[in-house]
Amino acid sequence: MKHATLRSACWQTFRRDILLLLRKRMDFFQPLVFGFLVTLMFPLGLGPAPDLLATLAPGLVWIIALLSCLLATDGMFQQDYDDGSLTFLLLSPHPAYFLVMTRLWAQWLKSGLAVTLVAPVLGVMLQLPYQAIPVMVASLLAGTVSLVFIGAIGAALTVGPAQQRDPANAHHPAALCAGADLRGCRCAGLGRGDGGASLPCPVAVDDVPCHYLGTPRRAGCATGEPGCRLD
């Protein structure tokens, strides 16, 4: 099979992220709604006096942006780890740097940019003077990028099997998947139900982008092969 170019690998990674966003819209709206809820708390706690709120508004909006970016970024690698697609991302012959960068920018689009676009509404609700709003949006545009990138470090460091505390549980799907992939590609939904050829890893992984990318989450293991339980 032909090697995918770096550009198409990045594009596929990006496309997958956007597809996931479209299919799990609640994951997208949750941090934004959370942002509004936090906004609601400030006037309830501080009192609704417009002058006070206007003074505090820029800082409050930044806090809200920080919290909702963190909420969105927090689990950005965990789901992929759980369903094994993170393994494929790293096993790809392309430099992980570019693929991860793509994911980070996609993540920024769906959390940082979204928060930035919502921020004017939050600003108006917090009585921020209108002439300050473009400045706030510009600062958030730069700020959310760094929030997402810094948050991603935290998200990457905390990725791990949920059952790590329980060593008796040997059925961890990601472990199973990773093991199975390295041997025989059984689990990757590559259409070789008989266990696949025992191909060396980099070759087998070549056709991963077209398979795991763009399929719905956890669809990779939908064939119900033995030893492949992804949930």
Added chain:
Amino acid sequence: MWQYLKQLYHRLGSPRWFYQISGLWLPWFLAAGLLLVIVGTVWGLAFVPMDFKQGNSFRIIYIHVPSSFIALAGYYVMAIAGAIALVWRMKMAEIMMRVAAPIGAAMTFIALVTGAIWGKPTWGTWWVWDARVTSMLVLFFLYLGVLALADAYEREDTGSRAAAILALVGTVNIPIIYKSVDWWYSLHQPATLKLTEKSSMAPEMLWPLLVMIAGFYTLYAALLLLHGRAEVLRQEQRSRWVEELVE
């Protein structure tokens, strides 16, 4: 009469019957609702005299007030359907609770946005943290919470049950919304329309408003039926009658 209603109620509990009966009702509701809303809009926007204080901007009440009414009534519909679903495990009640949430959320959103648009020329600001406005915002988030919770589970009935409980808990907000203009010093005016006393509004402004409210209620019912039918088809897609229907 009572027996007939009881029978109808039990029949409506079956998704298939609901689909058939609502198919008969839907065109009437839809036609009546559209007619009332169009008449009310034209009447309210074009023929009602200008308010001597607010000028033309007051005309937004012909959307703001009915949608706020529906926002609250829709919450009742959702919470009561949720309660029925919890107590009697009735499938149709679960479906109605699910479909009431997005419609109610949309109506609350319309009420909030039209209020903000009206507030700019009248109060001088898009948004105030006023008791009525804030409690309506909370209502909006309750709707969103029910929506999110209903979809958060793999199993649909678990999600419906959780959402029903949240909807019931959220009803505590409803009397707060109603009473907010009386309990707190508020920018929002107290109720103008009253069932028991004479309304404090000029009759030539009041009548189109009443027409709009009736139209919104009718359209709401039509929307509820429409979404309910779609949801019934979605949930029953594996049953035979739906298969026959599709063919």
